[in-house]
Amino acid sequence: MAQLTADSPPATEPLLKVRGLEKHFGAVQALYAVDLDLPAGQVTALCGDNGAGKSVLIKCISGVYQADHGHIFWEGQPVHIHNTRDAARLGVETVYQDLALCDNLDIVQNMFLGRELLRRRLLDEDEMERRAAKTLAGLRVTTVRSIRQPVASLSGGQRQSVAVAKAVMWNSKLVIMDEPTAALGVNQTRMVLDLLKRLRDRGLAVVVISHNLNDVFEVADRIAVLYLGRMVIQDKAAAFDRQKVVEYMTTGGMSRSGGQAAS
Amino acid sequence: MASAPEEAPDLTAAAQAAQAEVPPELVAQTFGEYARAYVSRVRNGGAGVLPVVVGLIAIMVVFEVISPRHVFLSAGNLVNLFEQSSVFMVLAMAETFALLLGEIDLSVGYVGACGAVIAVQLVQPVTTNWPWWAAIAAALAFCAAVGAVQGTIITRLGIPSFIVTLAGFLIFNGVMLILLLLGPFSGFPNLGAPSPNVQVLYNLMAGTIDPTVSWIAMAAIVFGLGAILWFSDQRRRRSGLVAPPVSLTLIKIALIAGAGIVVVAISDINRANFGTLAGVPWVVPIVLGVLGAWTILLERTQFGRYVYAIGGNPEAARRAGINLALIRTIAFALCSMTAGIGLLLYASYIGGMSNNVQGGQLVLFAVAAAVIGGTSLFGGRGKVIHGVLGGLVIGGIYNGMYLQGLDVQRIFIVTGLVLLAAVTIDSLSRRAASSGTATRV
Numbered sequence: 001m002a003q004l005t006a007d008s009p010p011a012t013e014p015l016l017k018v019r020g021l022e023k024h025f026g027a028v029q030a031l032y033a034v035d036l037d038l039p040a041g042q043v044t045a046l047c048g049d050n051g052a053g054k055s056v057l058i059k060c061i062s063g064v065y066q067a068d069h070g071h072i073f074w075e076g077q078p079v080h081i082h083n084t085r086d087a088a089r090l091g092v093e094t095v096y097q098d099l100a101l102c103d104n105l106d107i108v109q110n111m112f113l114g115r116e117l118l119r120r121r122l123l124d125e126d127e128m129e130r131r132a133a134k135t136l137a138g139l140r141v142t143t144v145r146s147i148r149q150p151v152a153s154l155s156g157g158q159r160q161s162v163a164v165a166k167a168v169m170w171n172s173k174l175v176i177m178d179e180p181t182a183a184l185g186v187n188q189t190r191m192v193l194d195l196l197k198r199l200r201d202r203g204l205a206v207v208v209i210s211h212n213l214n215d216v217f218e219v220a221d222r223i224a225v226l227y228l229g230r231m232v233i234q235d236k237a238a239a240f241d242r243q244k245v246v247e248y249m250t251t252g253g254m255s256r257s258g259g260q261a262a263s
Numbered sequence: 264m265a266s267a268p269e270e271a272p273d274l275t276a277a278a279q280a281a282q283a284e285v286p287p288e289l290v291a292q293t294f295g296e297y298a299r300a301y302v303s304r305v306r307n308g309g310a311g312v313l314p315v316v317v318g319l320i321a322i323m324v325v326f327e328v329i330s331p332r333h334v335f336l337s338a339g340n341l342v343n344l345f346e347q348s349s350v351f352m353v354l355a356m357a358e359t360f361a362l363l364l365g366e367i368d369l370s371v372g373y374v375g376a377c378g379a380v381i382a383v384q385l386v387q388p389v390t391t392n393w394p395w396w397a398a399i400a401a402a403l404a405f406c407a408a409v410g411a412v413q414g415t416i417i418t419r420l421g422i423p424s425f426i427v428t429l430a431g432f433l434i435f436n437g438v439m440l441i442l443l444l445l446g447p448f449s450g451f452p453n454l455g456a457p458s459p460n461v462q463v464l465y466n467l468m469a470g471t472i473d474p475t476v477s478w479i480a481m482a483a484i485v486f487g488l489g490a491i492l493w494f495s496d497q498r499r500r501r502s503g504l505v506a507p508p509v510s511l512t513l514i515k516i517a518l519i520a521g522a523g524i525v526v527v528a529i530s531d532i533n534r535a536n537f538g539t540l541a542g543v544p545w546v547v548p549i550v551l552g553v554l555g556a557w558t559i560l561l562e563r564t565q566f567g568r569y570v571y572a573i574g575g576n577p578e579a580a581r582r583a584g585i586n587l588a589l590i591r592t593i594a595f596a597l598c599s600m601t602a603g604i605g606l607l608l609y610a611s612y613i614g615g616m617s618n619n620v621q622g623g624q625l626v627l628f629a630v631a632a633a634v635i636g637g638t639s640l641f642g643g644r645g646k647v648i649h650g651v652l653g654g655l656v657i658g659g660i661y662n663g664m665y666l667q668g669l670d671v672q673r674i675f676i677v678t679g680l681v682l683l684a685a686v687t688i689d690s691l692s693r694r695a696a697s698s699g700t701a702t703r704v
Contacts, residue, residue: 084582084584085584096582098578099579100576100578100579100582100583101576101579102571102572102575102576102579102580102643103575103576103643104571104574104575104643104644105568105571105572105575109568109571109572113568113572113579113580113583113585114580114583114584114585115583115584116565116568118565121564122559122563122564123563123564123565123568126498126499126502126504129504129505130502130504146505147505148505
């Protein structure tokens, strides 16, 4: 855990920079010298076929796994992320595909789970409710009737919103979302994509793993494609079309020039 | 799980389900709206304690009508009923810790019985002659330690609680029999010794509190609870947080005051056939104390929040950085310790301990009481008060059928049917509430 230095990073420096990251599980090499740039205020879509290493890569960033080799730079400074608490301390929050919400708890209780506010050693429900309401209002999640309703009574999109609100409440700077729209219908997908754009507009760096190219092209500012554990290309979204992304995902860009383009 | 074709019907069903599961005070701020929201919630299966309260009233009415000379609601029988139920209530409150985690503890009967035997043995003047408080502390410490060991085996070795506590059930049945045979009491250590120290244990259940003292204590409790309710609701209303209407706060305070007055007034009627026997029995403040302490622990502290979280979604709790093994182990320790309190009340009721303790039956009644009261067998849903209400239902059936002169086999059958009815109602209402949201579960 390297402490951040006082001098601010240059404007062009990405919020988080991954260089030469390698990870293997036993004999299986999951990531080969992966580079990745995650600039603040941009949505980066991480694409790749099944087994390309998307989940392993984000788990190395969010502290679930430890990389074997390589460096992670946070605002230009090298950091070591040993566990999820280290990541949370930096400002990295992950919204898992299964959302990790407790159905029997209400929205406020879920948003503060594990980080409850206390007053005289008892739960400070009033303050937690106020802060949760403020965060939800800031994300313009207004469709929930009451923030004291159990999560079990929410729709899929609302649940996703609660999970995102839980992630951004802690002054996080980088939000990682794993397949946020995979289980959602049309309206609810729209709700979540709008939410993603609002996070970006607030200056957060956002990483989205998605198989849905419609969603990718709608929200992504940058696209990075993994193929069999290698980062085959990352560039501005405008530099891609559907055909090209699919090609990189399925062949690693063999038919084209290959290699990595600078952003 | 949620595929595209299911999405359209899901939207309307989810709205109904939302109505069923949202506590009414969350969507309504005036009393009329509140009442309508509550009725809608009851019809959609989210009735809370309503079924068990209705069941209790039905039990009272039926047994009062059919009991010989209508003695069921007499002061003497009501106090007796509460005393009989108190063991079930406290054991059900103990079991709540395990049930909320989605686990079960089958050993509460005999672990608690071991604790009670330890306390009864330690205060005997002819042997150890410990002061009563030290004997009780030793008994509860023993129970808590047993619970912690069982909890450790369950969490660290990953063995199902059903098996570990079934082993505990057998082990501590044996340990209890060994402990009973210690000392010169032929296996029946009792609380009959005239020393005041022993009498404290003897009076845990039925020893009476002076009427003046009980009125003052009751007033203090009602005033304190009322003030807390009033000021916290008032503060929430002022700062624009979700809060019930003023009228509802006042009704709640009035109900608490009414219950307090009724309990003390009934207890202060002379219930002896000869001479005088009046006053609130000690068991009332003991049960209320356990209820209050565990309610605060489970609903107002981080520990309690984590117990609910683990019962609801252990994986989410783990990712939130909660130490699952520690919380589960503490919960099992508290479960066993509370069982010790329950069996101390049992020893006081019987006037000692013997090998007649039906540890298996007590466990089944404890689980039944918690479930009848509204606690889910599947974890994450339930409250401490459910154990008290369910214990009253079981105690009421027991007491009422006993007054009819019915034998124990029929009492078992009826109690079993009531449990089955309670679980069926619970399961059906949950299915009604979640039918539209099944894709999410």
